[in-house]
Amino acid sequence: MNIDYILPNEWSILEEGFDKSQATASESIFSIGNGAMGQRANFEEHYSGETFQGSYIGGIYYPDKTRVGWWKNGYPEYFAKVLNAPNWIGIEIKIGDEQLDLNTCAVSDFSRELNMKEGYLKRSFKATMNNGDQIQVESIRFCSLDLHEIGAIKYSVTPVNFSGSIQFSPYLDGGIMNEDTNYDEVFWKVLDIEDRDNDAVILSRTLKTKFYVATGMHISYELNGKEVHLPKTVHEQEKRIDYVSKANLNQGETISLIKFGGYSQSMNHPKEQLISQSQKVLYQAASLGFDTLLGMQKKAWANIWETADIIIEGDVKAQQAIRFNIFQLNQTYSGEDSRLNIGPKGFTGEKYGGSTYWDTEAYCIPFYMSTKDKHVARNLLQYRHNQLGKAIENAEKLGFKNGAALYPMVTMNGEECHNEWEITFEEIHRNGAMVYAIYNYVNYTSDYKYVPEFGLEVMIAIARFWHQRASFSEYKQQYVILGVTGPNEYENNINNNYYTNYLAKWCIEYTVENLKKVKEEFGADYKRVIELTNLTDMEVVNWLKVADAMYFPYSEKYGVFLQQDGFLDKELIPTSELSKEDRPINQKWSWDRILRSCYIKQADTLQGMYMFEDRFTKEEIEKHFDFYEPLTVHESSLSPCIHAILAASIDRMPKAYEQYLRTSRLDLDDYNHEVHEGLHITSMAGTWSAIVQGFGGMRNFDGVLSFNPQIPDEWSSYSFKINFRGSTLKVHVSHEGCTFTNESEMPAEIFVSGEKRLIKKDELVTV
Amino acid sequence: MNIDYILPNEWSILEEGFDKSQATASESIFSIGNGAMGQRANFEEHYSGETFQGSYIGGIYYPDKTRVGWWKNGYPEYFAKVLNAPNWIGIEIKIGDEQLDLNTCAVSDFSRELNMKEGYLKRSFKATMNNGDQIQVESIRFCSLDLHEIGAIKYSVTPVNFSGSIQFSPYLDGGIMNEDTNYDEVFWKVLDIEDRDNDAVILSRTLKTKFYVATGMHISYELNGKEVHLPKTVHEQEKRIDYVSKANLNQGETISLIKFGGYSQSMNHPKEQLISQSQKVLYQAASLGFDTLLGMQKKAWANIWETADIIIEGDVKAQQAIRFNIFQLNQTYSGEDSRLNIGPKGFTGEKYGGSTYWDTEAYCIPFYMSTKDKHVARNLLQYRHNQLGKAIENAEKLGFKNGAALYPMVTMNGEECHNEWEITFEEIHRNGAMVYAIYNYVNYTSDYKYVPEFGLEVMIAIARFWHQRASFSEYKQQYVILGVTGPNEYENNINNNYYTNYLAKWCIEYTVENLKKVKEEFGADYKRVIELTNLTDMEVVNWLKVADAMYFPYSEKYGVFLQQDGFLDKELIPTSELSKEDRPINQKWSWDRILRSCYIKQADTLQGMYMFEDRFTKEEIEKHFDFYEPLTVHESSLSPCIHAILAASIDRMPKAYEQYLRTSRLDLDDYNHEVHEGLHITSMAGTWSAIVQGFGGMRNFDGVLSFNPQIPDEWSSYSFKINFRGSTLKVHVSHEGCTFTNESEMPAEIFVSGEKRLIKKDELVTV
Incomplete structure (x- = not known):
């Protein structure tokens, strides 16, 4: 097309x-x-x-x-x-x-x-x-x-x-x-x-x-x-x-x-x-x-x-595109059935097989949480809890023990059903996304009960996995995670992928934190889960040893965490110096050449910075963005949205808008000459995020909902609604400013550009 | 069985x-x-x-x-x-x-x-x-x-x-x-x-x-x-x-x-x-x-x-085994036809497909050189020269230019026909074996004319490959070779495999050395080859930049070259601590677990030390052997023979004999429960080498033929013959000593345990 x-x-x-x-x-x-x-x-x-x-x-x-x-x-x-x-x-x-x-x-x-x-x-x-x-x-x-x-x-x-x-x-x-x-x-x-x-x-x-x-x-x-x-x-x-x-x-x-x-x-x-x-x-x-x-x-x-609509004024193609994305997401998953999930091609094609990738947890949850009732996102979490037994079996097949779980890379019924070892065996970071989705959900909805009821079991099984999967390097005197593939699938079998190591450490720490909280606040659930999992205090102590001494590759010279060990041995030639004949590299270059190149298929280190933005300073994000963005070829549909969001967060609106364009009309304009195979459903949620989290600057860490609205020069205005803890908030952004309207009974407390606002029913707040 | x-x-x-x-x-x-x-x-x-x-x-x-x-x-x-x-x-x-x-x-x-x-x-x-x-x-x-x-x-x-x-x-x-x-x-x-x-x-x-x-x-x-x-x-x-x-x-x-x-x-x-x-x-x-x-x-x-027989006294099973190996090698390849080669299963099965692996160059050449007329080994070299054009095409498909050649991992007609990217794209060390075989052949037979006639073209194409394949690490300020698989196929996509880097450097240097020699001694051939290949002096200068600044991973702590970057991050647990249920790991462990483990499928760093033994001191070999042997699982049939030879060379006869036993009756006693699929033909040449090069201590570097005979305690005597530059030498080793008989007209100059001997026709020399 x-x-x-x-x-x-x-x-x-x-x-x-x-x-x-x-x-x-x-x-x-x-x-x-x-x-x-x-x-x-x-x-x-x-x-x-x-x-x-x-x-x-x-x-x-x-x-x-x-x-x-x-x-x-x-x-x-x-x-x-x-x-x-x-x-x-x-x-x-x-x-x-x-x-x-x-x-x-x-x-x-x-x-x-x-x-x-x-x-x-x-x-x-x-x-x-x-x-x-x-x-x-x-x-x-x-x-x-x-x-x-x-x-x-x-x-x-x-x-x-x-x-x-x-x-x-x-x-x-x-x-x-x-x-x-x-x-x-x-x-x-x-x-x-x-x-x-x-x-x-x-x-x-x-x-x-x-x-x-x-x-x-x-x-x-x-x-x-x-x-x-x-x-x-x-x-x-x-x-x-x-x-x-x-x-x-x-x-x-x-x-x-x-x-x-x-x-x-x-x-x-x-x-x-x-x-x-x-x-x-x-x-x-x-x-x-x-x-x-x-x-x-x-x-x-x-x-x-x-609730789901995003209105864009002044750019009919952008308007059409975002509605197309929202429309297709809603056609794919309605959220009524916790046995279903969001296939990468939805009901539009067969490529990739399976129905469920980590895309759901990493990219789709925010969309469904904000535009639908919270039970829809809960159903998506529940889906993984339903499949915990299979994830434990899957880990056992790979030699893990004691209830450690490895969620599959692709699944229909909980069993792994992908067929490349580089992906199924090594792209283990997906396990982290399962826990992150719980964290994200609990933060956003304040439905903490999900944790004692279901989430904690999943967390324990995943913490066990990370504990067993890390190994101690005598040489580094730290824990390392060897032989992985990160979100950037243009690397295989690498050591110490920063994103993976970061998630591993975080998963353990978050699990321990929740164990404490559940013990204090949900005694009966705690007892049940501990009995079910046979978790001992000593085991937790050993988990923390790994988390406390996790190794992260870092470059003093560039002041950035490295995507993996040895990354600096590569020739770091920015994508701007690649010729047109070389692009996309996955169609033009042999696989080995891609692997040893510095080029990044999709956000990897930056994916981590997006997910844990509250833990990094703006300067740190800038440094990492400036290091990795020029090396990123965005040959995954899941990449530009993350870069758009990060670019906006460091006030690079032109870059953010450029990345947004790459994602929003991907299928309508068939950038990759593959739309005949079906649509890129899961990346459509990323497009929604690029507007709401990117331009709108919506964030929600530790339950605090904040906005930092910006608008691309090309648009005259845009507006979206979100459901948040019982309130429905309409956000309208134009070049003149930004207004918030609360359409619900429940008053909403939000931070706008750092300032706290309490917005009551039908109240219109202009900032 | x-x-x-x-x-x-x-x-x-x-x-x-x-x-x-x-x-x-x-x-x-x-x-x-x-x-x-x-x-x-x-x-x-x-x-x-x-x-x-x-x-x-x-x-x-x-x-x-x-x-x-x-x-x-x-x-x-x-x-x-x-x-x-x-x-x-x-x-x-x-x-x-x-x-x-x-x-x-x-x-x-x-x-x-x-x-x-x-x-x-x-x-x-x-x-x-x-x-x-x-x-x-x-x-x-x-x-x-x-x-x-x-x-x-x-x-x-x-x-x-x-x-x-x-x-x-x-x-x-x-x-x-x-x-x-x-x-x-x-x-x-x-x-x-x-x-x-x-x-x-x-x-x-x-x-x-x-x-x-x-x-x-x-x-x-x-x-x-x-x-x-x-x-x-x-x-x-x-x-x-x-x-x-x-x-x-x-x-x-x-x-x-x-x-x-x-x-x-x-x-x-x-x-x-x-x-x-x-x-x-x-x-x-x-x-x-x-x-x-x-x-x-x-x-x-x-x-x-x-000529080919090896007689072992005092151990009928060893006698039967070595004759079985020699018999099958001769049934597989007679050396008359330079279009044929030595398939890994010969005419006994279909597994692995293809007819030609690097096994021929790395393992089989010595056997055919010593037991047959030199034209047989020459035909094997010729086979690769015949396929040079295809090897250049193969490299072009992977993005190489200017006549660089990558010989296929498996082939019938010169085209690559294997089907795992980890192997075809990354196991590039095979290219080095092509040049090594020429070096080996010229050294042993003194038929130097093969180089100007055919060999030099192959060398130039391969030197070009290594030059292009290496890249400069700003970080290390040295040349690195990223994303390879070494002979040890229990690693994939690693950086700076010592063996590969060593061969790359050596190939360039050896090519340059031969360019000089051919220029001086075979002017017409030199002119023809230079015209054919468009080789310039500047190109050679650039090759040497790579060779001169090649990086080799090294551990100060252990005093050994490391198999690859990051090897010391692995948990170094000797194979002796693996339980029986874990062996063989390729049947018991998932692939990712094997990859991140320290276990070595077949000689890798030690393969290099075997091939270039004259460049290392005995102490160096001992250090490397003691570091790597305990980590080697020998799950390739091509592994124990190399360890047997090295063990003998550092006076570890019990270890050498143990490794010899693993290889010699591999098929007869079906150690790996797979003999029904066919025989391991190419490794049979390694068994011959284990006796002649291992126990007999036969070496030939720079045209000097030397012996350092030892005998396993379990045998009463063994004897073998070799053809060497026109003479046929019979070697008999017993616990009492060693005798050499020259059955040909041509006197043979050999070194025995460091001492030079000139052995004339029918002369029996006892040492």
């Missing part, structure tokens, strides 16, 4: 004109979802051109056998694939005897809109068939936020220059493959197909994981807006069922097919009841009707936008 | 009794080959039990698509697989109506012999069929050293307790698969099957690489030792042809099938002539007859043993 392919608009993503070469990219960008399921913006009708069919169900995965060059002991045996689920959107259309196919007929007036305000996808076009017959088509589709198992399509066809027959074959297809498989295996088995008057259901089961899914459809028709009955023929094949109906139309008449479809699945219902559950919810949707359900959809999105 | 499964014998490998659980292990151990082709000791008759069918042709490979978890830029696209070739040995036998199958009938008096003195495989057994009929079977098989395209089988059956029909179905089968494939692909296409009176040929072609191979057989029968004609029926299938014949025998009569078979292939003949070539050579073998060909085989082996 080219920059500027998507038309600027404040509330919609717009595509005008049909460009086959953009087909798969647009399929990603116009994806829709409701947290429980979602899909790429594939056409309903047959399309013989290049397409990447994808429809996904939250929590449903397949353990694809790991593919490696040379097996190494301890490798996970499988790589959890996000599963492409049976197709419920399909509608084949015949005009006379010719199949409608945008790849073969003449297409005009094509437009596509992702209406983010109201939460639906709309497409309209004129198609001229080979015999000259022209039709006007309009399709509206959405995944219901109210009925999680339901999606709805209204597909309308109008003969423009003829009268004749239009044949509809709405269908369900269970015979789908994954785009991304290691061994071209089929992942689904179709068990049963049931058809009734207006609805049909395919019951299928995933191989190995044995998820059962009922994929259903309910069909009705309208002629010129009024319900009509069309006789149908049922075509049943082994894995597919079609309901074929024909309408004879006069020129100018409009026939609409209303298709409700979707998935009912065994994570939510007993598998014996899936077919009836599917029928039930389809009937419910049909009773409400398409228009009512769409009306509910608009209301549900209005509710989301009420 | 268990230790002691193979019966001790001085000249033969013996198995008595049929043990199905050992079937695949014995198939490896009893493998036969003639340098051009070879095969596992699969049964000729059908066997329904566990078996690993393998027959291989030197130089014939298939580029199997590389399998990796996550593609990294610069990866080789394929992994060259040693190809399992069409089966020519098969003979199905029916006794009455029942197929002979050792997995289903009762077997007694089973014995198998690999006669190493005369170069054949013999098997005999009694089989009792379900109806009680008993037969005696004897089969003799060999791959002819005289006719490289021919193998021969004499398969004799005698009814012991009945008279009745014996049906033979000798066949050719082109429908074979590889045991080791990445995507279960078929690698061969059968093009044609031709059958005549007594012979048949299948013409097949490898997919992708397009090697053409004619697999042939010639069939005749003997009754009680006299040729008989049996009528045959031809069964032709798509990829297989059987010649079915039946004999009616009286009790006690013996019917023998004589089957000549083998491969004629397109590396040696035009593909259009392969069928006729195959027929021709089969006819030639048949004309000679089985017994004559076997007689020639015995003579050819006698010739080999004449």
Whole structure:
């Protein structure tokens, strides 16, 4: 996709004109979802051109056998694939005897809109068939936020220059493959197909994981807006069922097919009841009707936008971009189900597999905490607590003992399911993010009870891991952590990654601090947790030995902590001296060359400074920023947001804005030529943070909420809301100043540019 | 396989009794080959039990698509697989109506012999069929050293307790698969099957690489030792042809099938002539007859043993082991063809793929130089010169310029075809071994002309590589080599591997030294090479800057060079403190744990001290040996031999003998429980070195041949011969002393325990 392919608009993503070469990219960008399921913006009708069919169900995965060059002991045996689920959107259309196919007929007036305000996808076009017959088509589709198992399509066809027959074959297809498989295996088995008057259901089961899914459809028709009955023929094949109906139309008449479809699945219902559950919810949707359900959809999105929206004045592309990011995050994860998480591609593609990376804890938690009720972030924490047992097993496989836990790099069910040793075995810093997320949550929400109830167990298991993972260097007379990969994945198997060592020390200290607090304030929980974990005082003493004598590589010459041991042996050539032909280095350079270069894929040492900003002086941050930023190539979507936030915090607004631009329209403008594979969902939360924490300067350490608002020269104003401890605060920043409005009963105490303010209900405070 | 499964014998490998659980292990151990082709000791008759069918042709490979978890830029696209070739040995036998199958009938008096003195495989057994009929079977098989395209089988059956029909179905089968494939692909296409009176040929072609191979057989029968004609029926299938014949025998009569078979292939003949070539050579073998060909085989082996044999008195298992190693090395590589090389599994299995590793240069050259004519070692050097262009291309793919060459880690045709980035991209020390082999060869043979003719070009390309690969550390103010893997593959992506840095510096210096010498002594060659390579004086000056300021990690505390930067940060716990459950660590520990441990897979720093022993004092070697040996787990077959040699050189004979034992019966006693996958061919050369260079103390630096003989307490004597600059020297070492005999015209000047000796023809010198 080219920059500027998507038309600027404040509330919609717009595509005008049909460009086959953009087909798969647009399929990603116009994806829709409701947290429980979602899909790429594939056409309903047959399309013989290049397409990447994808429809996904939250929590449903397949353990694809790991593919490696040379097996190494301890490798996970499988790589959890996000599963492409049976197709419920399909509608084949015949005009006379010719199949409608945008790849073969003449297409005009094509437009596509992702209406983010109201939460639906709309497409309209004129198609001229080979015999000259022209039709006007309009399709509206959405995944219901109210009925999680339901999606709805209204597909309308109008003969423009003829009268004749239009044949509809709405269908369900269970015979789908994954785009991304290691061994071209089929992942689904179709068990049963049931058809009734207006609805049909395919019951299928995933191989190995044995998820059962009922994929259903309910069909009705309208002629010129009024319900009509069309006789149908049922075509049943082994894995597919079609309901074929024909309408004879006069020129100018409009026939609409209303298709409700979707998935009912065994994570939510007993598998014996899936077919009836599917029928039930389809009937419910049909009773409400398409228009009512769409009306509910608009209301549900209005509710989301009420808090989540960021309004940018004076820059329509920035406005469009930030809303796109917020929209996609909400389509991916609604926060209702602690068994689900935020996949890096959401429901828009299959790359990376798995659903859960450390991205959730490191990048997404702030967004969900601020824009939703606190139980949403709590559910994300809970997800990791649910999987603590598996994290302990995972650590045991790697030789750790005594309840030490290593959370997986990628997971669906708690088991590690990535397939590079450099990542799974060595990128252990992720364990720190698990504890940081608890710290972040407790700080922000003041819901400390999460710690005694669930968090402390997780902390203890992680502190045990760090204690065992560090080793004592006789040479340095300090504790070291050898053989790791930091957030910067352009290094592998390095020693003493500053970020990792810092988190290890902090995790131990924070765990000990909380052990004390829980002992004092939640005696019963303390007793339970100590019994459960068999934690002894002596063990804690030994943890602290490691934390107290942790080594951090430091350069006297530069006055900075070093990303790792030996970093200064590299040739430190700033990225500005790299030629265009060398970029991106991950496509132009061989892996060894990248590894021995000084170039940093994503914030690493600076990631730590971002997370623990309160522990560093502004001068220290400046020094580290000036040392590392020029060496950072930002070839991870998760990088520019952190640099944007730090740049703003040291008053480098032009740099902050430059970094913000890199992240906010990453997918819309397809900077990395990969949007056809799906969207970068988790980095979208970073974009939100770049505005709120970066430009807005929102911070929350030790429960103190502070702001230090700035505004890019390019904008006239921006505003956002946050939920904080029962109050909803609206922040509006313009070049004239900044105002805070408290929309809730609960007064909010905040610090603005260092000054304390108490903001009461409906009060407008200008600073 | 268990230790002691193979019966001790001085000249033969013996198995008595049929043990199905050992079937695949014995198939490896009893493998036969003639340098051009070879095969596992699969049964000729059908066997329904566990078996690993393998027959291989030197130089014939298939580029199997590389399998990796996550593609990294610069990866080789394929992994060259040693190809399992069409089966020519098969003979199905029916006794009455029942197929002979050792997995289903009762077997007694089973014995198998690999006669190493005369170069054949013999098997005999009694089989009792379900109806009680008993037969005696004897089969003799060999791959002819005289006719490289021919193998021969004499398969004799005698009814012991009945008279009745014996049906033979000798066949050719082109429908074979590889045991080791990445995507279960078929690698061969059968093009044609031709059958005549007594012979048949299948013409097949490898997919992708397009090697053409004619697999042939010639069939005749003997009754009680006299040729008989049996009528045959031809069964032709798509990829297989059987010649079915039946004999009616009286009790006690013996019917023998004589089957000549083998491969004629397109590396040696035009593909259009392969069928006729195959027929021709089969006819030639048949004309000679089985017994004559076997007689020639015995003579050819006698010739080999004449120089290559090592005689050990007082330890039959040691005697058997060293002959097994020498035998297998000679079966694998005869040295006649500079397009072939020494695969790590020879013709005994498929693991590791490829044919050529640095093993050849680092471990095998000394064996072939000493036991064969010098052109054999020269052919091995030539092999790398042949592939220089590909090595330059390989370096270009990784970003190197100006004719720098990186030889592949594994190759068939010069292209890199391994599939782990840690190895292909980073284990660059192999480049040094290419130059070292030239140095070694020139030193030993005094055939300096190889340098101006071929070697110098290789050296220049490699010096260029090291110059570009090193980088200047501002911090250290020295040149460093970052991101490598040394010979010790239990480290990845380390900085400043001592061995690698040492070789880099040495390669540059040696190249410059030879540039000078060639300029002075071989002006025309010098001119040609300089023109070819565009080498300038300035470039050489820049090389030397790197060599002169190369950094070597060193520990003042221990007085040793460190394997790499940061080695002393590891916990240095000697292997003696590892529990039995932890060994071997590559099966018991996860990869990350191995990486951060101090444990050394194979000689690394000590490998360098072995190769450049003349540059270190005995005290230095002792210090390094005492530092590294206790940390070495020897989980590479290439490790103990180097430690054995160094231990002997510092007068630690018990340690040397211990290490020798680990290497010499590695496969015969299956120490690592993996012999079923094939033999460790290249390490067998190390075993030879352990005796000759270790116990015998043979050294050759700067053209001076010296000995410092010692003998393990466990032996009464040992003796070996070496070819050295035209003389053939026999060395006999016993506890009483050491004698040298010169069996050639050319007097030999040697140093024994520091004293110079001139040994003339037939002279016996006792020291």
